[in-house]
Amino acid sequence: MIVSNCVQNVVWLPLSSSNDKRKPRPLSPTAKTEHIRVCTNRTCRRQGSMQTLEIMRALSPPDLPINSCGCLGRCGAGPNVALVPEGIIIGHCGTAAAAARIIARHYEHEDDDATIRKSLDALALRKRAQVEFDMGNFPQADLLLSQAIHLKPFGGLHIIYTYRFCLIFLNSGLR
Incomplete structure (x- = not known):
């Protein structure tokens, strides 16, 4: 699983399957996200995932579903956010700015x-x-x-x- 620990310097790489021997190719940061999942399991919840979920829902377009989900497997590096279907997991999204930056990328907008x-x-x-x-x-x-x-x-x-x-x-x- 390839992930990023920093929203500001996200490495956009697909998750590689266990039987895929090819090197993963970088994805465009503006690849079409169909929906976003925010981990609201116990550890991520303590790190602010409910606030992240609320902010992302408030800023997202009506055609981009943002839902809570269970553990994404990166406890302690959260709150974690998954972009689907790209298979990208972004960690440390516990601030309003980090959540807004992810939505700004969906809009293909500057994220300054x-x-x-x-x-x-x-x-x-x-x-x-x-x-x-x-x-x-x-x-x-x-x-x-x-x-x-x-x-x-x-x-x-x-x-x-x-x-x-x-x-x-x-x-x-x-x-």
Whole structure:
């Protein structure tokens, strides 16, 4: 099994089978990921895998399923994330930036620090807008969602626009 221990310097190699004697060829970092699995077993959970799962789901496009899974076999190097069908396992994904960097690669977007920061800031604004929305403070929620959209994040826009539509619907009296 070929894996990476650092998200910033990921070596994109396929998992080799036991009967495959050929050298593995590097995969493109923008290879089409069909879904992502985040280990939420005991060790990875202690290392922050539930937060990683939440952030990845919040930033992912609607057509990229992100699910929890059992142990990926790299206990202690977690939280671990598997990209399927490539067979790539990425370790040490316990920070919001590491999780966002993986999603940025799916979007074939630059994964520089400024881009990651904008997307995480937009996510934080959306979370604050959800709280305001739940409290019935619709003007403040609308302002926060507008600020999130203005940041032009690479992910999670579909969720921001869904909340924005609900605000417009509620404010228009069409209930």
